[in-house]
Amino acid sequence: MNRRTLIQSAAWLGVGYPMRRLSAFVPQPQFSSDPFVAGVASGDPTSGGVVLWTRLIPDPNRDRGWQREAISVDWQIASDERFGRIVRSGQEIAEPKFGHSVHVDVTGLQPNRWYWYRFKSGSAVSPVGRTKTAPSGPVDRIRFAFASCQNYQAGYYTAYQNMVREDLDAVVFLGDYIYETGGTAVRSVTTEDPTDVEGYRERYALYRSDPNLREAHRLFPWIITWDDHEVSNNYANDIAANDQPKELFLERRAAAYQVNYEWLPLPKSCAPTGLNSRMYRRLSYGPLARFLVLDGRQYRSDQPCGDGAKAPCAGFQEDRTMLGLEQERWLDLELRASRAQWNLLANQVQMTVVDRAPGPDESYGMDSWSGYDAARRRLVSALRDTKVSNPVVITGDIHSSWIGDLKVDYRDDRAPVIGSEIVGTSISSGGDGADSSPAGETYLRENPQIKFYNNLRGYVRCEVNRRSLTADYRVVQKVSVPESPASTRASFIVEDGKPGAERLST
Ligand SMILES: [Fe+2]
Structure with missing residues (x-):
């Protein structure tokens, strides 16, 4: 288990972990209201991954403190709805300059199957989202x-x-x-x-x-x-x-x-660079179809x-x-x-x-x-x-x-x-x-x-x-x-x- 994985699992179990030296963030934020009211989303499926999205919404009257802070957000994706088989997990930092949004480019998933995912920050847990990867080989239909x-x-x-x-x-x-x-x-x-x-x-x-x-x-x-x-x-x-x-x-x-x-729930490749954002892209659904x-x-x-x-x-x-x-x-x-x-x-x-x-x-x-x-x-x-x-x-x-x-x-x-x-x-x-x-x-x-x-x-x-x-x-x-x-x-x-x-x- 490397240090990053250790930190991740410690975080998910609610154990505190050390602050990063270069990018300080709030590891255990206290929320005065549900920060996940904007919900969860996923997008741009590939045969081995998908983009997971959420965003933390501060209570404008009470959460003044953390509105200016970077906040750590943990995520999990499982092959079952009850999260008995978690196949990937990790941590992202939600930064104020991007409105505390979180975009995870998950990789290492199986093609053409359903997954369930959720986020956690402090003691707040998001709704469970459902998503599906694209096929890599032949399928009957999409x-x-x-x-x-x-x-x-x-x-x-x-x-x-x-x-x-x-x-x-x-x-x-x-x-x-x-x-x-x-x-x-x-x-x-x-x-x-x-x-x-x-x-x-x-x-x-x-x-x-x-x-x-x-x-x-x-x-x-x-x-x-x-x-x-x-x-x-x-x-x-x-x-x-x-x-x-x-x-x-x-x-x-x-x-x-x-x-x-x-x-x-756009991939990081669509993030703005300067005045522009590259939105045009290809999504492949195996030999059956692709989206341009x-x-x-x-x-x-x-x-x-x-x-x-x-x-x-x-x-x-x-x-x-x-x-x-x-x-x-x-x-x-x-x-x-x-x-x-x-x-x-x-x-x-x-x-x-x-x-x-x-x-x-x-x-x-x-x-x-x-x-x-x-x-x-x-x-x-x-x-x-x-x-x-x-x-x-x-x-x-x-x-x-x-x-x-x-x-x-x-x-x-x-x-x-x-x-x-x-x-x-x-x-x-x-x-x-x-x-x-x-x-x-x-x-x-x-x-x-x-x-x-x-x-x-x-x-x-x-x-x-x-x-x-x-x-x-x-x-x-x-x-x-x-x-x-x-x-x-x-x-x-x-x-x-x-x-x-x-x-x-x-
Ligand atoms: Fe319109």
Whole structure:
């Protein structure tokens, strides 16, 4: 037993151990309230490990002492719910500069199996979380749900209330975990829009006070990326939608990125370095599937034509990037190297081009891939030219459900379908919504590449196996009430080797 292990086990048994000389920390903090109210979470599963997360929340009135101190936090992960077989354990130091957050990159686990984990600090013990590693070899299937856009004031998280009852290997989150704007609708957010670390911390704390969201984190590993509202609406790299000076906006963005990392079960590779955070990454589920997680915000060019939804202006076709050239190169290499049967791109904004205007008029969402046509063509051409197996793009952002065919050129009816896009609706943003809408009728009529549109809230449940990928649109009746059932509004199937989703009769 080396010194570190000895210290760890001593700590878990409640025995005091010596202070570290170089980084002093509080080994046995006294808490005046439960420091684990933010819950526990896990993320980024690999075949041999997973990220475990928690964060200590001080009582702002009584815990003034330790708010400025580094605190030791012990963790355990077991192969059974009762912690009879603890397979790994250790200690992390929760530092005030990272909001007393704890990110553990656990290694040495077995592939494709469930684990249970917990944290302890002083005499406080966290709730028990459950997580699952990814497979390394062949498996019959994987199941995951994907979600996005959980505006707190817009509604209750009834989608998560239903999601926690699903049989899932993972949850994929595609952006808008928080909204920087407040207001009063179903719920109320009365604090100022965050611009600094304190402000963003307060906003995440409010969102995570929701019990359904906490439970979804506790029960499944999450694979997370971000979109705009984690910082501010429709920003593009260092450009704020409100034309704030770049240096000021980059300060705000850095604060937002830091706090996003503090609150989420992201791997240490996603921790901010300077003004940036590397969010794009690959997660492998053995030979069956892999996720290529994209970041369409941090490096993108400014939106064309002054943003919004409108007809193309002069300069619309100019070369722009959505991912930045470095990420584009990374994605190209990943697509070339992948031997996985299903290649799932976790993407922010809609990739299928959609004309939103009726008749001969044209209108495109300039913030989505429609506004970045050169970059979109490069990406879809790469999906074609690399011959990557079964590319499927999963997308959030627009608070509605869609199925779209990915093609390089939508003006050519004979252009081949390269892949499918499954756009999931919001968790709560937009409020209750409606099953159909006049706008939805227009989208379907004007765009043969769109096969489904729906405007209710919910999430998408996917099953991937060797024959097909099935997507079930799980919609909730309401988000304006605290409890509401979910049902499957429609199901689509993508068959192996056959790009283009087909509706399953229900
Ligand atoms: Fe959103």
